[in-house]
Amino acid sequence: MVSFFICLFILIAGYFTYGKFVESTFGPDDRETPAIALNDGVDYVVMPLWKLFLVQLLNIAGLGPIFGALTGAEWGPVVFLWITFGTIFAGGVHDYFSGMLSERNRGASIAEVTGIYLGKTMKNVMRVFSVILLVMVGTVFAVGPAGLIVVLFKNNGVSGILTSAPFWLAIILIYYFIATFISIDKIIGRIYPVFGICLIIMAVGVIIGTFAGGYQVPEIWSHFRNMHPSGTPIWSFMFITVACGAISGFHSTQSPLMARCLKSEKQGRFVFYGAMVAEGIIALVWAAAGCAIYGSEGLVAAGGGNSTTVYAICAKTMGSVGIVLAMLGVVACPITSGDTAFRSARLTIADWFKIDQNKVKNRFFLCLPLLGIGAILGFGNTFGFIDYSIIWRYFSWTNQTLAMIVLWSASMYLFINKKNYWITVVPATFMSAVSITYFVMAPECLGLIPALKNNTLVAYPAGIIVAILFLGLFIAATKRRSKAEQNQ
Template identity: 90%
Template sequence: MVSFFICLIVLVVGYFTYGKFVENTFSPDDRETPAVAINDGVDYVVMPQWKLFLVQLLNIAGLGPIFGALTGAEWGPVVFLWITFGTIFAGGVHDYFSGMLSERNNGASIAEVTGTYLGNTMKNVMRVFSVILLVMVGTVFAVGPAGLVVVLFKNNGATGILTSAPFWLAIILIYYFIATFVSIDKIIGRIYPVFGICLIIMAVGVIIGTFAGGYHVPELWSHFTNMHPKHTPIWSFMFITVACGAISGFHSTQSPLMARCLKSEKQGRFVFYGAMVAEGVIALVWAAAGCAIFGGEGLVNAGGGNSTTVYEICSKTMGSVGIILAMLGVVACPITSGDTAFRSARLTLSDWLGLDQNKAKNRLILCVPLLGIGAILGFGNTFGFIDYSIIWRYFSWTNQTLAMIVLWAASMYLFMEKRNYWITVVPATFMSAVSATYFVMAPECLGLIPALKNNTLVAYPVGVIVALLFLCLFIMATKRRKNVTMQEKHA
């Protein structure tokens, strides 16, 4: 219990201290924002700061900080450290710069922003990477809440169509289509604040119920070991599993949505860094509840973070009255990330193809195929043709690799602006090691080769070498830019 509260306090203090340091490094000013300069009434719309925060929180807080944190609790309370320090020094930094760099580039999607600082080749890589990731996120965040709703109705005695996953999946996909198509302030700007309040109340209810129910949250210092029953390595499996609760590349695809709605650059720290800290708190709550109520072995036996474990935790901590509100919050999380995932995919493609999104016809041209692919993947999973867990695992690795690329882009921006780029270089190098290590030994990646599966003797050195290689490439790129600048001055 004590270690949980220490981590909670560190997260809050981190927002006011390191978050301020990051803001000062970027140096927001009073220039006209894209929301004011462009204001097309569809994607560029000025919204109040409190609403921006809640919308950003729900954009990024999908199933990740809940399912991911519960699965991360399989390793024990050591997951608290990754959630806490990952949020402060990596996730918050990543979210802030992805939002503010988009704002400085007329609200451009993250693929276009990355290309500005890392070149056209990386721009094209990021375009493909982003669209694939966003479609996977949209699919995962359609199938997941459909399953949660089914569990909720079944456990409360309902039968018939209310317990049909295909029915709820169809309803969610129809909503996604509407939310992707219409102006951002028509649906998203109106209902998200309500869901945001539910999400916050739900997190508070779960942690209070955990302590009030007599459940013991294990202390970090007395359980500072790998407690995973299958001895799955902490590095880098836990760092990939707990993505949205620490650092997530998916967030960089969402931040431009709010970058197009800022009235002032000085709102950035509260909206971007603040929402990430809030998500870290949510992940910490669910990880603590998972450790206390299930334990590592119990979570592994239950399949990690999923609809069943979430329902059990809500039931045990909040009883029959609170469970409806809690499940509403959990269902709202993925739905309010899934719709903006498809919306971000539309905007990424529109930037890529140069399609003016003021015209309804152009939005329709992009919405139909995107939601069509999501429907194929979603119903494929529902009817047993596609394994949901495989989609989730590929999403997790793609997610963290995207975060790595965005941090390198932010590093180049800071170098070009003659500012302290080490605040992004360090987490970029770290995430490079995480992604490379996981790719080498994960069962769905090179771990398909029996000799490499969970082979830490090979994966660990490769991860370090790749991270150092990327660091060297970055340093070489900065030297080239310096030389070019000097030549231009003497020309």
């Protein structure tokens, strides 16, 4: 219990201290923001600060800080450390710079931003990378909530079409099409704040119920070991599993949405860094509940997968009175990331091919194929034609790789502007090691080769060597740029 409250305090303090340091390093000023200069009533719309924060929180949250944190709890309370320090020194920094660099570049999508600082080749790679990732995320955030709704109705004795996953998947995809198509302030700006409040209340209810129910959250110092039931290595599997709630590349695809709605650059710390800290707190709560209620068995103890586990925890901590509110929050959380994932995919393609989004026809012809692909993948998974869990495991790696690339982009921006680039270089190097280590030994990557599967003797050195190589390439690039400037 003490460990939980220490980590909670550090997270909150991190916003006011390190978050302020990051903000001062970037240096927001009073220049005209894209929301004012490019206001189009569709994607570039000025929104109040409190709405910006809640919308950003729901955009980035998804299933990650709940499912990811619960899965991370299988490793034991050591996951608290990754959530806490990952959020402050990596995730918050990543989200702040992905949002503010977009804001400084006319609200450009993250692929375009990356190209500005890392070159045309990386821009084209990121364009493809981002669209694929966003469609994957949008689809999973349709399939997941459909399953949660079915669990909710079945556990309350309901039968018939309301317990049909394909039915709810179709409803969610129809909503996604509407939310992706129309102005951001018509649905997203109006209902997200309500769901954001529900999400926060749900987290508060879960942690209060955990303590009130007599469950003991294990301490880090007495359980500082790998408690995973399958013995899966902490490094770097836990750092890939717990993405949202620590650091997630997906967030960089969402931040430009709010970068196009800021009234002032000085709102950035609260909107981007602050929402990441809030998500970290939510992840900490769910990780603590998972450790306290199921111990080292994690999700295995509940049976039935993530949806059943979430329902079980809500029932154990809040009973019948609070369970409806709790499940509403859990269902709303992924849905309100799924629609903005498809929206971000639309904007990424629009930026890529310079397609004017003021025109209704243009938005329609971009939304239709994107949601069509999502429907094929979603229904394919629902009816058993596609094993989307395999695709999702690949996403886990690509997600953190995207975060790594964004941090290297931010590092180059800071270098060009003669600012302290080490605040992004250090987490970029760290995430490079995480990504490469996982890639080498994970069963769905190079770990398909029997000799490399979970082979830490090969993967650990490989991760360290490549991370050092990336750092060396960055330093070499800065020296070349400095030399070129001197010769001008």
